[in-house]
Amino acid sequence: MSKLLCYFTVFGSLISFTAIAQTEKQDTAISRHGQLQEVVVTATKFPKPVNQTGNSVIVITHEQLLHSQGETLSQILDEQTGITINGANSNYGKDKAIYIRGAGSDYTVILLDGMPLYDPSGMGGAFDLRLIPIDEVERIEIVKGGLSTLYGTDAIAGVINIITRQAAQKPVEGNADVSYGSYQTFQAHAALNGKLRVFTYDVQYDHMQSGGISEATDSTGKAGFDKDGMNSNAVLARLGWDIQPNWKLQPFFRYDYFFGNTDAGSFTDSKDHYQASDLNTGFQTTYQLSSGAIHAHYLFEQTHRTYHSESYGDSRYEGRHHDAEIYWNQNFGKHLQLLAGSDYRYLKMPDTTAKKKNPSVYFISPYAALFWANEKGFNAELGGRFTHHEQYGNNFSFTFNPSFIFSSGITLSADISSSFKAPTLTMLYGPYSPNPDLKPEIGYQYEAGITVPYGNGKSNMQFTVFRRKIKNIIVYTPAAYINQNEQRDWGIEYQQTIQATSKLSFTGSFVYLDGQLTTLQNGKDTTYENLLRKPKASFKLSAQWQVLPALFVGSSLENIGDRTDLDFNTYPFAPVTLKAYTLWNAFVSYTFRKQYMLYLQLRNITNTSYTEVYGYNTMGFHIIGGIRARF
Known part of the structure; x- marks a missing residue:
């Protein structure tokens, strides 16, 4: 506890240097107190001011993304309050794991334009973040907490909605971006979009390659480990058709390919490699009503992954995912929605070696929610989802999400919810130690928060405390996967924001986490701390300064506390401590002729030596420079 108080003391002394970035006009609404409020979609599935939800919401705007040129999606997400992307600063080709509020990477849903991405062939089903190029992205909305009522399986820790760039309103528009930097890293992006009468179009291409660093750490410093490079390509094509003034249809096609050289394990060099692809196609449609809308989508997704090992040969995995959803939102008067x-959903894993050959499973989930908002400041959400799963049967999820806005603009919020994660095809049917009798993992979340605006609503302070329990956690044993463990996590998040001037802003946050895992050993429950690779304490600070109309400067500082990892070269796996570290990054851009932007991204300026995963390297000081053009 003394260490926690020390962090708070340090944070309090620096809090005057913290703030939030400005939001764009089209993404704001006027509150009943005359203050601009961010409008989000992900928290409710339809546009709603963020202060009318009891959820913890983060919005990364298009402007913020422009000021993050040269970063990957993983690095941008890693900068957000309460989120750690393990491997974000390791070799570009290394796998990336999402930890929201200390939860494992399999407990976060990744949405692309509101549609869930999923890998049925994966052990946990988590989508590979390396397959999404950041230059395709217009905006990111992150909602933390249990969200299975709206988004179904896996939404135990939160949802990340990656919203891609929409078609322009002119007949022809476009943009291009080229950059080069350390480790022979080259990135290129090109997009063409526009509107022709009742049709819109959008075509994008992305490429990234890097010579990389050695993925594994050379513990002797003399072994001469080779560098592990990567190469990725992505194509997005989307059409829009205004069938009627209130009815729009949008078919899409997207393909991503990733190749990366890898090593055999911690401290172990090799000539192994990994390649993956994700194809998703389908359509979205919206029919606007006088006081609401009907939305529908269909998504077909096919994933391929191949691991090539010098020692064991190739291991191939394939998954197919169908998702069809229809929902209706309706306003009933001024207060009720x-x-x-x-x-x-239908999931299939073509695999003849599985216990059930080429296994598949479907589940169907009707859901509903009521939203109440009035001019006196009280807002609430009450909802539930019933899920019928072909294999394990039925389960129910709920959410109760009230908030109250005082006349001063101070907002109190709370969230009580349940969520679930369905067992994956690998867990149910193999090929390794399957168990078709598995039950879903069930999560319960309790959260309370306060937001205090000041400075004419341009600055604010946010404080959140949460507690989460996950029951029936599925664990692997040589005999079979079993429902055995229970994980309990709690934590606090504190974020202070200041708009110092119209040109200068700061953002700062402090997060403290704690967690315990209860497992059955020798017929008795055993409880021990369990935040593997997740820091108990983290501190993040950033500044944004529009020095001149054409010149922008940004800088960030991130302190990540001690973490626990495991040495997988021993048996039983021995715990090891990863030391705390601090990273300093900076960004500079210069815009000329209103359509060209030169930029420079500097990362790990102090060349700090640190570890994200035991036995694996991280990148030292590196720099990326580029030019972005809009036409």
């Missing part, structure tokens, strides 16, 4: 819908 209804959301009702149903989601159908």
Whole structure:
């Protein structure tokens, strides 16, 4: 506890240097107190001011993304309050794991334009972040907490909605971006979009390659480990058709390919490699009503992954994912809103070595939620989802999400919710130690928060405390996967924001986490601390300064506390401590002729030596420079 108080003391002394970035006009609304409020979609599935939800919401705007040129999606997410992307600063080709509030990477749903991405062939089903190029992205909305009522399986820790760039309103528009930097890293992006009468179009291409660093750490410093490079390509094509003034249809096609050289394990060099691809196609449609809308989408997704090992040869995995959803939101007067819908998913894993050859499973989930908002400041959400799973049967999820806005603009919020994670095809049917009798993991979340605006609403302070329990956690044993463990986590998040001037802003946050895992050993429950690779304490600070109309400067400082990892070269796996570290990054851009931007991204300026995963390297000081053009 004394260490926690020390962090708070340090944070309090620096808090005057913290703030929030400005938001764009089209993404704001006027509150009843005359203050601009961010409008989000992900928290409710339809546009709603963020202060009318009891959820913890983070919005990364297009402007913020422009000021992050040269970073990857993983690095941008890693900078957000309460989020750690393990491997974000390791070799570009190394796998990336999402930890929201200390939860494992399999407990976060990744949405692309509101549609869930999923890998049925993966052990946990988590989508590979390396397959999404950041230059495709217009905006990111992150909602933390249990969200299975709206998004179904896996939404135990939160949801990340990656919203891609929408078509322009002119007949022809476009943009291009080229950059080069340390480790022979080259990135290129090109996009062409526009509107022709009732049709819109959008075509994008992205490429990234890097010579990389050695993925594994050379513990002797003399072994001469080779560098592990990567190469990725992505194509996005999307059309829009205004069938009627209130009815729009949008078919899409997206393909991503990733190749990366890898090593055999911690401290172990090799000529192994990994390649993955993700194809997703389908359509989205919206029919606007006088006081609401009907939305529907269909997504087909096919994933391929191949691991090539010098020692064991190739291991191939394939997954197919169908997702069809329809939902309706309706306003009933000024105060009451209804959301009702149903989601159908079909998962298949072509694998003749599985206990059930080429296993598949479907589940269907009707859901509904009521939203109440009035001019006196009280807002609430009450909802539930019933899920019928082909294999394990039925389960129910709920959410109760009230908030109250005082006349001063101070907002109190709370969240009580349940969520679930369905067992994956690998867990149910193999090929390794399957168990078709597995039950879903069930999560319960309790959260309370306060937001205090000041400075005419341009600055604020946010404080959140949460507690989460996950029951029936599925664990691997040589005999079979079993429901055995229980994880309990709690934590606090504190964020202070200041708009110092119209040109200068700061953002700062402090997060403290704690967690315990209860497992059955020798017939008795055993409880021990469990935050593997997740820091108990983290501190993040950033500044944004529009020095001149054409010149922008940004800088960030991130302190990550001690973490625990495991040495997988021993048996039983021995715990090891990863030391705390601090990273300093900076960004500079210069815009000329209103359509060209030169930029420079500097990362790990102090060339700090640190570890994200035991036995694996991280990048030292590196720099990326580029030019972005809009036409």
